Amino acid sequence: MTRSRRDRPPGRGQRGSAVVDFVLVVVVLAPLVAGLLQVALVLHVRATLAAAASDGARYAATADRGPADGVARTRSQIDTAIAGRFAQAVTVEQESVDGLPGVIITVTAEVPALGIGGPALRFSVSGRAVEETA
Numbered sequence: 259m260t261r262s263r264r265d266r267p268p269g270r271g272q273r274g275s276a277v278v279d280f281v282l283v284v285v286v287l288a289p290l291v292a293g294l295l296q297v298a299l300v301l302h303v304r305a306t307l308a309a310a311a312s313d314g315a316r317y318a319a320t321a322d323r324g325p326a327d328g329v330a331r332t333r334s335q336i337d338t339a340i341a342g343r344f345a346q347a348v349t350v351e352q353e354s355v356d357g358l359p360g361v362i363i364t365v366t367a368e369v370p371a372l373g374i375g376g377p378a379l380r381f382s383v384s385g386r387a388v389e390e391t392a
Contacts, residue, residue: 300369300379303340307365310335311348311385315363318350319387325350328363332385336365344369352389359389 310332318328329348336345347366354360363385368378 308383315385315387321390
């Protein structure tokens, strides 16, 4: 005697469907989460470089320091905060900032935009400070 649909225990025909649902959701969510983490990493590196450049410019603009001191400070902060490889291209200029003598420190770096082996995103950030007078 065969059982009709009404006689079967409920849920027996859906055995294994949770695994399929899980796989379908993970296939969509995993790349989305990975992309968000990568964007957060790039923004973190950019913000850290900008903060280090600004601090280095302020340090170089003090009365008893020079431009080389500001570059060294910027590189030191980048090396401490994220990695020394981002501190390779640090330049300093002495220019007018709002009509006053000032220091501008620029950091140029490449950050992998799509994972460790992916293409790199290149950007520059600058820090500016007005020089102190004795």
